[in-house]
Amino acid sequence: MSRIRLSKPPARRGPYWVLIRVLISSGTVLFALSALAASWIGINIYRIDHAIHRVSVPASLLARGHADLLVIVKGPDHSEQVLVIHSAGAHTAVLTIPNTLALPVSNGATAPLDSLSIRRPAAIISGLDHLGLPIGRFVGVDLHMFSSKSEVGQFATGQLSASSLVSNPVGASSLLEQVASHVYLGPGTPMSAVLSLTALSATQTTVLPTTRAPRGGTVLADVDGSVLRSLE
Numbered sequence: 001m002s003r004i005r006l007s008k009p010p011a012r013r014g015p016y017w018v019l020i021r022v023l024i025s026s027g028t029v030l031f032a033l034s035a036l037a038a039s040w041i042g043i044n045i046y047r048i049d050h051a052i053h054r055v056s057v058p059a060s061l062l063a064r065g066h067a068d069l070l071v072i073v074k075g076p077d078h079s080e081q082v083l084v085i086h087s088a089g090a091h092t093a094v095l096t097i098p099n100t101l102a103l104p105v106s107n108g109a110t111a112p113l114d115s116l117s118i119r120r121p122a123a124i125i126s127g128l129d130h131l132g133l134p135i136g137r138f139v140g141v142d143l144h145m146f147s148s149k150s151e152v153g154q155f156a157t158g159q160l161s162a163s164s165l166v167s168n169p170v171g172a173s174s175l176l177e178q179v180a181s182h183v184y185l186g187p188g189t190p191m192s193a194v195l196s197l198t199a200l201s202a203t204q205t206t207v208l209p210t211t212r213a214p215r216g217g218t219v220l221a222d223v224d225g226s227v228l229r230s231l232e
Contacts, residue, residue: 048173049191051180057122057138057187064129065136069193072118074144076153080114084133095133100218103127112218118142118184125186138186139193143179152178 069085082097099114104127116124118140125135146153154160155175183194212218 048177048180051177052191053119053184055119055121055138055140055184055186057125059187061122061125061129062136062187065134067136068134069137069139069189070125070128070135072140074118074142075156076143076146076148078144082113084135098218102218104130121184121186137189137193139189140184142182142184151175155179
């Protein structure tokens with residue numbers, strides 16, 4: 001009895017099969033790189049988010065301020081800026097408050113705003129509320145301990161732009177994590193509130209009218225509330 005030999009199919013060595021193998025290999029590499037990049041981004045977002053401090057403010061106190069955002073930025077070389085941002089639809093109004101403004105604290109006493117801690121902002125928010133400035137959200141950034149010549153100081157003062165960090169993503173994530181560790185957010189205030197501060201340069205700002213008190217200190221001069229109405 002003769003044996004039947006099965007012949008092997010011809011090897012696929014044509015250019016079409018080579019192209020398919022190259023595409024499969026390239027797709028696998030791209031998928032691996034994409035997964036690696038996504039993991040790296042996710043880890044950095046997690047680290048930045050957990051570097052931010054969440055501070056407590058009574059919910060009843062914040063409820064009076066709707067969505068108005070209080071921003072206090074202590075910058076390098078002991079610079080300080082206090083803003084109240086009021087957004088209504090496409091309209092955004094910004095009120096600048098002197099950091100020496102006297103705020104009611106307790107038992108009829110007052111204290112300059114810059115003497116109160118942004119790590120415990122309830123006293124600041126309560127004092128502004130007594131003056132007719134209700135606050136709904138809070139962002140505090142304390143970078144006063146950095147030199148203006150440091151990388152963080154240059155980033156805080158606008159000398160180092162975020163776009164210039166694109167070429168160095170590792171350095172950018174490290175810098176952002178450093179800044180985030182000095183950020184204090186009130187309840188219900190998202191991280192996006194911090195990022196939106198970069199767009200305030202083109203927004204018209206109103207300065208809160210103040211005057212010097214007879215015994216010293218800065219007090220509110222607007223008794224009829226016209227400044228508050230201008231924010232509407």
